[in-house]
Amino acid sequence: MEWFKNLSKAIDYIEQNLDGDISYEEAAKIACCATNYFQRMFAYVTGITLVEYIGRRRMTQAAFELQIKNAKVLDIAMKYGYTSPTAFNRAFQSVHGITPAAAKSQGCQLRAYPPIKFSIQIQGGSEMPYRIEEKAPMRIVGVRIPLTQDMDKNYKLIPLFWKRTKQSEIFHQILNLASASEKRVFGISIYNASDEVYYYIATVTDKPVPEGMYEYEILASTWAVFESNGPFKESIQTIYKRFFTEWLPFSGYQYAEIADVEVYPVYNEGAVSGYAEIWMSIKKEKEN
Numbered sequence: 001m002e003w004f005k006n007l008s009k010a011i012d013y014i015e016q017n018l019d020g021d022i023s024y025e026e027a028a029k030i031a032c033c034a035t036n037y038f039q040r041m042f043a044y045v046t047g048i049t050l051v052e053y054i055g056r057r058r059m060t061q062a063a064f065e066l067q068i069k070n071a072k073v074l075d076i077a078m079k080y081g082y083t084s085p086t087a088f089n090r091a092f093q094s095v096h097g098i099t100p101a102a103a104k105s106q107g108c109q110l111r112a113y114p115p116i117k118f119s120i121q122i123q124g125g126s127e128m129p130y131r132i133e134e135k136a137p138m139r140i141v142g143v144r145i146p147l148t149q150d151m152d153k154n155y156k157l158i159p160l161f162w163k164r165t166k167q168s169e170i171f172h173q174i175l176n177l178a179s180a181s182e183k184r185v186f187g188i189s190i191y192n193a194s195d196e197v198y199y200y201i202a203t204v205t206d207k208p209v210p211e212g213m214y215e216y217e218i219l220a221s222t223w224a225v226f227e228s229n230g231p232f233k234e235s236i237q238t239i240y241k242r243f244f245t246e247w248l249p250f251s252g253y254q255y256a257e258i259a260d261v262e263v264y265p266v267y268n269e270g271a272v273s274g275y276a277e278i279w280m281s282i283k284k285e286k287e288n
Helices: 002-016 024-030 035-046 050-068 073-079 085-096 151-166 169-177 232-251
Strands: 131-135 138-146 184-191 197-204 214-218 221-231 253-265 273-284
Touching: 002 024, 002 035, 002 050, 002 232, 024 035, 035 050, 035 151, 035 184, 035 232, 035 253, 050 073, 050 085, 050 151, 073 085, 131 273, 138 151, 138 169, 138 184, 151 169, 151 197, 169 197, 184 214, 197 214, 214 253, 221 232, 221 253, 232 253, 232 273
Parallel strands: none
Antiparallel strands: 131 221, 138 197, 138 214, 184 197, 184 253, 221 273, 253 273
């Protein structure tokens, strides 16, 4: 429950600074988590990225001011951080479908996006099977790509990365690295101390690192393990969202921010559906 309160405080900070500089780092600090984790959680909980949300809110306020205050387009553009009228026009039209100048006329149709408010609501009550496991440190070896702060881009980057990797010889090299008892391939988002984010396609192994690959040791942790059986992309995204919005707030645990792990049994390279597991690193909430 405390997690929702912190997220609401971060939204309040954004609202108070729509016409100024909004620091993602400060918003994340208010939400009590790392910057990239905050952006990822925000996207899962709200269904839109943080960048998109801020843009919608700013253009909503801009439209109100253009109509009610009859303000100059250039003044409103400057107020909301656009030094170029062209950039402001483009951002405004992406939200409202018309130009800022046209929005000054009565009778035109505009789109308002109110501030997000978080509240606990009764959901459908569908079950969410899970188990809690303690795992020792895990050394992974594989290939990786850097992720961006734009979650929309990441949603496109990761499937393309999987497709490219599975079609290459390196995917078979990764599978051959797996120990006899660990014939699985992992998709892992890892956030380091400098707030960089990498997504790995890797396996657990004690073998040497081949040329062109990377190794990383995932710290020992407590994990909430969820099972998925269906289309990989849709099923896994659903589990992430339900973890943050339904499971975590009532669990008595906090998000440990060590890694997000997708676990796939060795499967046909062309498979897009099947059994998988999601491991979310957790820790017990601090008692007040």
